[in-house]
Amino acid sequence: MLAIVRWAALAVAIVVVAAWLTLQTQKGPVGPENIGGVGPAVAIGGPFELVDQTGGTVSDANFRGKWMLVYFGYTYCPDVCPTELANMAAALDGLGEEASRVVPVFVTVDPNRDTPSVLAEYVPLFGDRFVGLTGSRAQADAAMKAYRVFAARTESPASTDYLMDHSSYVYLIGPDGKFVAMFRYRTDPAEIAATIRRHMAGS
Numbered sequence: 001m002l003a004i005v006r007w008a009a010l011a012v013a014i015v016v017v018a019a020w021l022t023l024q025t026q027k028g029p030v031g032p033e034n035i036g037g038v039g040p041a042v043a044i045g046g047p048f049e050l051v052d053q054t055g056g057t058v059s060d061a062n063f064r065g066k067w068m069l070v071y072f073g074y075t076y077c078p079d080v081c082p083t084e085l086a087n088m089a090a091a092l093d094g095l096g097e098e099a100s101r102v103v104p105v106f107v108t109v110d111p112n113r114d115t116p117s118v119l120a121e122y123v124p125l126f127g128d129r130f131v132g133l134t135g136s137r138a139q140a141d142a143a144m145k146a147y148r149v150f151a152a153r154t155e156s157p158a159s160t161d162y163l164m165d166h167s168s169y170v171y172l173i174g175p176d177g178k179f180v181a182m183f184r185y186r187t188d189p190a191e192i193a194a195t196i197r198r199h200m201a202g203s
Contacts, residue, residue, distance in 0.1 A: 045179040046146040050133040053119040060177055067102040068173040072149045074110035074164050075122045085126040087189050088170060094193035107133045109151035109166050111140040
């Protein structure tokens, strides 16, 4: 019985890794029709309950009726996260007045250090409409699982500090809370804005 469970877990892992590798080779925004290039489609997004930079409890339901641009990262990230958040800000600038329909959301993968007060200082650097979300380790892990986000702590024996290895995608979520598209690291902000505008027009 134990062997069957192990083989089943291995099979699931192979499907997920294969899907991830398929996404890496695709170009342009990734939509629902492109997810899970091997086997059944991989669902992305879903319910979550976290804490925002003001200390208030926030769930996915709080964003209904709005488009969301969601990015998972951490405030101590030296380069990748600031680059992606700046790209999100530039994409919103490119939307002009339509940007008011989109909420940019930063979800930490490092809730132990990224407290609400830390996020309150960090997210405004990219725009006053950015929402920063943290919570308990369990809450953050549940949100990461829903969005298929990979994150792992990396440490050096020579340092007491640590970094986080993590996947880097910007997710576009529709007003109904469903996944619409996602963008790879350093996607041109103009392409992000054009994709959002196209989906807005078709909704």
